[in-house]
Amino acid sequence: MEKKQLVSALERLANEGDNIVESAESRPISSFKSAMFCSFSSFMEWRSAVLTILKQNGLHQNEFANQIEKVSENTAARKVYVEAAVQQLKGLIKAYEQDYIEIENNNKAKGGVSDLENIFNKFTRVVRQLRSRHDNRETLTIKDEYDVQDLLHALLVLHFDDVRAEEWTPSYAGGCERMDFLLKDLQTVIEVKKTRSSMSKKELGEELIIDIEKYKVHPDCKQLYCFIYDPDGYLGNSSAIKNDLEKNHQGFVKIFIRPEV
Template sequence: MLGYYDAYLVCEKGHGINDSFHSSPEFNKKFCTYCGSKTLKDCPNCGKEIEGDYKSDVVFISADMTPVPDICKHCGNDFPWKSRKKVIAKNTTKADKDDLLLLETIFERFHLVVKQLRNRYNDRETLDVKDEYDTQDLLHSLLRMYYEDIRCEEWNPSYAGGSTRSDFLLKDEEIVIEVKKTRSSLKAKQLGEQLIIDIAKYKTHPNCKLLYCFVYDPEGYINNPRGIENDLNDDKSKLKVKVKIVPKGH
């Protein structure tokens, strides 16, 4: 019996969700669990299904998902995420790189990196991100690829009788990155309260024009991540605020 290609469910930003759309429908999702973007299985240009995993009578055991294609095999047009990949790749080598795009890319792929680190050859020891310190360590390593002057544990002026520590200060870019990892005692309500206090404190930081709050939520404690992001994102005030919660469970 000849084999066939199943359909591939991919998000608008190019994250592979399910390379076996028809044969394993239990893994299908309307939104990407990494970035929250909508998913699609059909080419936006010709309407034909995106080619996924190859099925046949011969069983191949592999833990790897089929690579996400960049070009539709039916019409030859680029998928939406191909142009975005080009922009990201070009941006990392520019002297005047777009820091918002670069940081967003690092944050969106953070959970993918965590999952990859867990799957080492012969079950070798690795970094498993279990708490906020693990999150900070791994993020610091990823930031090192693109930024030279990363200052840790920069203390900010006191606010309402207390003080806080900015996890990472990108001095040249005037960006402070606040890192948090959710847990049973840090869910949506507590997280929102902490971020509101942090935003107020960072307004007095002399080297911060943008506060980027990265929240790692692998257990899915935040039911409405988009809601928190939309409530706290601010690009109109003197201190710009950007909140990114990953992955986004749906």
């Protein structure tokens, strides 16, 4: 958001905060005492809107924002605390206008779906490049599923800050298992497979069906990517597996089989 536009939006919120303060009412807090309270729901809605716009625009890492965040439901929306939160917002606006506070750099490695799919699509090219080492030096040879996971992990951290390897899944069918990777910011799980001569298409499909049902109950999984590395072409034309699984789970799962035949 442009600076002028952001300041205008924050000033509107400050005015809304003033209105909440002005509408405060006296309520008893004991048999002998009373205090001024603002509307609890109005204040919490206002506070949420303020913190959201600050975070979206990189203005949430400063003392003004910290003080606003501290004024929570624990204060029961007492007027004195709500008024203090509004004053903190006004102080933040003034400091931002005069360039006394900086916008946090949001250009860290926070990749998206396009980055993830690009990694899958170029995985085979990376494997081939690793084979061509100077002076025949040692390299990572992809022999099994663990090798695929190691290389994929290295590629993921180039684009994503929060890559969680081997997270526990909730209990499913009587036991707990580990997932391969969780991208918590994207609420995305990545399940990795490597084909082998002893695995049939049917067995692979059955494994994936179990995985899909398992991840559907995970609170952090809104999207499941199944990356299947098939360097020896054991699956042949694998479009049937891909189409059936994606079609039957209404967008929850995406299948990437690489290299494509």
